[in-house]
Amino acid sequence: MTRFAEWCTEVTVGCTAPHSHTMMTADASKFDASVAIVADVMPDHFLPSSRLAEMFARLQRHEVAELIQNRLPESAQLKSGDLGEVLCTTFVREKTPFMLGIKRLQFKDHRNMSMRGDDMLGFNLNPVTGKLTVLKAESKSNAAMPASTVATARKALSGFAELPSPHSMGFVADRLLDLADKPLRDAIDDAQLKKSLKPTDITHMLFAFTGNDTTKLLQANLSGYTGGATQHYVGLRVPEHQTFIKAVFTAVGA
Secondary structure: OOOHHHOEEEEEEOOOOOOEEEEEEEOHHHHHHHHHHHHHHHHHHHOOHHHHHHHHHHOOHHHHHHHHHOOOOOOHHHHHHHHHHHHHHHHHHHHOOOOEOOOHHHHOOOOOOOOOOOOEEEEEEOOOOOOEEEEEEEEEEEOOOOHHHHHHHHHHHHOHHHOOOHHHHHHHHHOOOOHHHHHHHHHHHHHHHHOOOOHHHEEEEEEEEEOOOOHHHHHHHHHOOOOOOEEEEEEEEOOOHHHHHHHHHHHHHO
16 A cells, blocks of 8 residues: 555544544655556556566566566656556545445556546445445646646536436446455445436545645635535645656656
8 A cells, every 4th residue: 555654644624514624744765665656566456466476487687577567658648647546545445434345547548548438436345235336536636736636626526416427336336246246346336227326325536646735725625515415625735746646657667
């Protein structure tokens, strides 16, 4: 995992319950360590762990690195967006109960294409009641994030009447192929067929990976939300945003 606590300071920003607002700032003195930690988790977000294990068992390390490199985006913009999505996904898995789902970037049509649909969906399935709750996340990455980008994320989260898009829900269900994933797959299918999900079953996450301090920007946007879903706004500030992205992808390629 990304182990944010090892290279970030975390502050909870005051807001009205049940909503929450978390700001994390990277420690500049731990830059190299943070790059190594993040680079270590990146391959598993682009290739299944079973596939990586098979590659390492059969190929030399530099050959595996080359195959991984062929999965990674080439443009600076796509690298920024994909890394933001990885950081958002790992934050959800580390810090929330929504630990079920897929790593969406493993299913990209092409390394240099963006994916459609919700940036990230996480799921929690109550083992006793079988009740499904869903986290719908939008991840944005900018060296200096403007208010318009936050507004775009807010619009996406509130789309489809606050719920995950049917396309995104079906995309996840269709890729839950292991026998152990059947309960979640069935729950997603049932939720769509019965239209049983309500905004109160949904948590929205707006994840901002930036070089600038977005505390006030996120707080202002969050304060204007009037819908029925629980909100969790997260800001991750890495002052050397562009350098960090380049260093992570270089480390993965190596």
